[in-house]
Amino acid sequence: MKQTNWYRLDNAAKIYPAVRTKKWSGNFRLSLNFKEKVDPAVLQQALDDIRKRIVNLNLVLRKGFFWYFFEETDRYVLVQHERQSPCGRIGGEHNKDMPYRVTYYNNRIAIEIFHALADGTGGMIFLKSLAARYIELKYHEKIPKYQDIILCESEYSPEEMEDAFKRYAKFRTLKDRSESKGYHFKGTVLPSEQTSVITGIIPFDKLHEKSKEYKVTVTEFIVSLMIQSFMECQSKSRIRKEKPVKVSVPINLRKLYPSRTLRNFALYINPGIEPRYGEFTFEEITEEVHHFMRMNNKEKYLNAIMCKNLSDEFNPLVRIIPLGLKNIALFIAFKMYGETLVSSTFSNLGKVDLPPEMSKYIDRVEFMLGKFMSGMPSAAASSYNGNMYINWTSGFCDKEIEKGFFTSLIKMGIPVKIESNLV
Amino acid sequence: MSYCVNCGVELDKSLKKCPLCSTAVINPNDIDEDIPVTTYPVEEISKVVRQMKKLVGIFITVIFSVILILCPLCNYIISDRITWSKYVILSVMFLWCCVVPPIIIEKKNFIKSVFIDFISACVYLSFMNYFTTPNVNWFMNISLPILLYLLGAVVLLYSLARKKIKVLYIVSTGFVLSGIFCVMTEYFISKFRFGSINFVWSVPVLVSCVGIALLLVIISKLSKLSTIKKFMHI
Numbered sequence: 001m002k003q004t005n006w007y008r009l010d011n012a013a014k015i016y017p018a019v020r021t022k023k024w025s026g027n028f029r030l031s032l033n034f035k036e037k038v039d040p041a042v043l044q045q046a047l048d049d050i051r052k053r054i055v056n057l058n059l060v061l062r063k064g065f066f067w068y069f070f071e072e073t074d075r076y077v078l079v080q081h082e083r084q085s086p087c088g089r090i091g092g093e094h095n096k097d098m099p100y101r102v103t104y105y106n107n108r109i110a111i112e113i114f115h116a117l118a119d120g121t122g123g124m125i126f127l128k129s130l131a132a133r134y135i136e137l138k139y140h141e142k143i144p145k146y147q148d149i150i151l152c153e154s155e156y157s158p159e160e161m162e163d164a165f166k167r168y169a170k171f172r173t174l175k176d177r178s179e180s181k182g183y184h185f186k187g188t189v190l191p192s193e194q195t196s197v198i199t200g201i202i203p204f205d206k207l208h209e210k211s212k213e214y215k216v217t218v219t220e221f222i223v224s225l226m227i228q229s230f231m232e233c234q235s236k237s238r239i240r241k242e243k244p245v246k247v248s249v250p251i252n253l254r255k256l257y258p259s260r261t262l263r264n265f266a267l268y269i270n271p272g273i274e275p276r277y278g279e280f281t282f283e284e285i286t287e288e289v290h291h292f293m294r295m296n297n298k299e300k301y302l303n304a305i306m307c308k309n310l311s312d313e314f315n316p317l318v319r320i321i322p323l324g325l326k327n328i329a330l331f332i333a334f335k336m337y338g339e340t341l342v343s344s345t346f347s348n349l350g351k352v353d354l355p356p357e358m359s360k361y362i363d364r365v366e367f368m369l370g371k372f373m374s375g376m377p378s379a380a381a382s383s384y385n386g387n388m389y390i391n392w393t394s395g396f397c398d399k400e401i402e403k404g405f406f407t408s409l410i411k412m413g414i415p416v417k418i419e420s421n422l423v
Numbered sequence: 424m425s426y427c428v429n430c431g432v433e434l435d436k437s438l439k440k441c442p443l444c445s446t447a448v449i450n451p452n453d454i455d456e457d458i459p460v461t462t463y464p465v466e467e468i469s470k471v472v473r474q475m476k477k478l479v480g481i482f483i484t485v486i487f488s489v490i491l492i493l494c495p496l497c498n499y500i501i502s503d504r505i506t507w508s509k510y511v512i513l514s515v516m517f518l519w520c521c522v523v524p525p526i527i528i529e530k531k532n533f534i535k536s537v538f539i540d541f542i543s544a545c546v547y548l549s550f551m552n553y554f555t556t557p558n559v560n561w562f563m564n565i566s567l568p569i570l571l572y573l574l575g576a577v578v579l580l581y582s583l584a585r586k587k588i589k590v591l592y593i594v595s596t597g598f599v600l601s602g603i604f605c606v607m608t609e610y611f612i613s614k615f616r617f618g619s620i621n622f623v624w625s626v627p628v629l630v631s632c633v634g635i636a637l638l639l640v641i642i643s644k645l646s647k648l649s650t651i652k653k654f655m656h657i
Binding site for chain 2: 407
């Protein structure tokens with residue numbers, strides 16, 4: 001299995017260790033609910049087993065002189081009981097610098113991942129593989145080879161660890177990155193260790209039907225609703241100069257390139273509206289978002305963004321700066337061009353497919369983003385078993401954005417069930 | 424099944440108020456039901472430990488204050504003036520500064536405790552100097568430089584340990600620092616006593632300390648040679 005025992009961070013991963021602070025790191029979380037209560041001992045065994053097969057789960061983040069890098073380790077990883085505020089900073093007392101943690105609570109298992117290690121798609125493969133092993137151990141069910149699920153006995157392929165950005169970048173042209181700053185929600189801030197989570201459970205077919213009425217996809221529909229909610233909030237707050245409302249949407253590049261990497265392979269595009277042109281109706285917002293997404297979600301444009309990002313990494317001046325200085329520069333760049341450009345993020349993992357041998361034990365599958373550094377409310381969604389689970393995470397006590405979002409769904413006649421960690 | 428009367432969303436059984444608008448959930452049909460399982464674990468912040476620590480702090484303070492009152496009283500009754508008890512008072516106060524703050528400070532802060540210890544040691548020694556030999560200023564000439572050096576050394580070692588540097592490196596730094604400490608001590612003592620600088624015993628100590636430190640560094644480097652490429656990748 002082992003060929004080399006250390007890996008460079010991929011292009012998208014490089015920013016995350018640099019901007020991580022004592023109390024915050026850029027994480028996301030994937031969870032699934034079984035029909036029965038989770039047995040922690042079996043879960044531990046399942047984790048131990050799949051760690052023998054999936055290289056990513058055996059990596060620790062280390063500091064080099066010029067860059068961070070991942071190194072293979074045989075450090076033991078304990079499954080933990082879940083916390084009330086999920087997706088807290090990764091790298092604590094329990095798992096030192098392990099870039100992920102596995103938790104359980106009642107019927108649910110979750111894997112919380114530091115974004116430097118993988119993206120949502122990669123993370124979902126870890127979770128599915130963990131669940132498959134858990135079901136094998138607990139219910140003695142033989143899980144067949146199915147889509148991207150990694151079974152313990154399957155063969156390791158070096159492609160799982162490839163830096164797909166480097167493989168597919170064509171360097172024909174570089175895309176300009178200049179963009180105006182977006183509106184940011186302001187409110188009463190929660191203590192740094194707390195995250196508010198509001199989950200909306202929505203029947204997928206009703207949502208799909210509604211988005212068809214507006215002639216857009218479900219992602220575009222939800223992004224438009226988010227933009228509308230942020231816009232209403234901005235106009236209520238009576239800011240003298242209104243800023244554009246933009247929502248960052250990650251694009252899974254595995255759909256454009258045939259990569260099987262388990263690491264980061266996604267880029268962001270930021271559809272939005274500019275309130276200076278006047279008031280937008282919901283139909284107009286959906287149109288803006290729809291055309292922007294169609295226009296920008298193209299292989300050629302995305303490749304140019306990818307090349308721009310890589311060209312910064314390849315710049316010899318950047319490369320020879322020692323890590324400490326590089327971290328400061330990256331932190332400043334992140335403050336200037338990171339979260340400030342957009343008002344929120346919406347990451348849709350899409351429909352989660354499981355083989356029938358697994359789906360009969362599993363009730364729901366959820367995707368959640370960790371709290372952002374600025375605490376801005378952001379959402380992530382996944383659909384499973386006819387329902388769409390939209391998880392809003394935020395660092396604010398105020399819930400105007402979430403309320404605006406869910407009540408507009410109710411007004412459209414789409415039922416929403418709400419769950420939260422704030423009882 | 425409850426709905427928020429304000430937003431119209433369906434609410435999970437465990438919710439006591441709507442998370443979106445904070446409207447309380449009142450469902451007359453649900454009152455008799457068992458307490459539902461929450462969707463996330465609910466954590467309570469424990470205050471018991473903190474209160475216990477405060478109690479211990481108060482207990483020690485009371486005992487020390489009894490000593491502080493009794494000693495001068497006895498001293499005064501027996502010999503009609505304060506003689507030996509001032510040393511006891513000073514020592515007890517110094518001990519209190521070393522013991523109590525680290526117990527009662529809520530957020531454990533090593534550096535803060537070290538600074539408190541440093542300042543109290545300075546105060547203690549300067550008064551001792553004043554009480555015992557007011558004509559000879561050994562505090563400024565010997566004690567203060569040594570204390571300052573010790574403070575610096577402790578802070579340095581602590582910050583190295585916090586940075587998760589290899590234990591061998593920290594130990595070798597400790598060796599070098601103690602070597603320098605010996606040289607410094609001899610320097611200040613000989614300068615104070617004889618007025619001239621004359622190194623006798625400290626230099627061999629320093630040399631052997633540095634030697635041990637180098638040995639330790641080489642040992643830890645040997646295991647690292649193969650990983651230089653990884654560490655220095657550009």
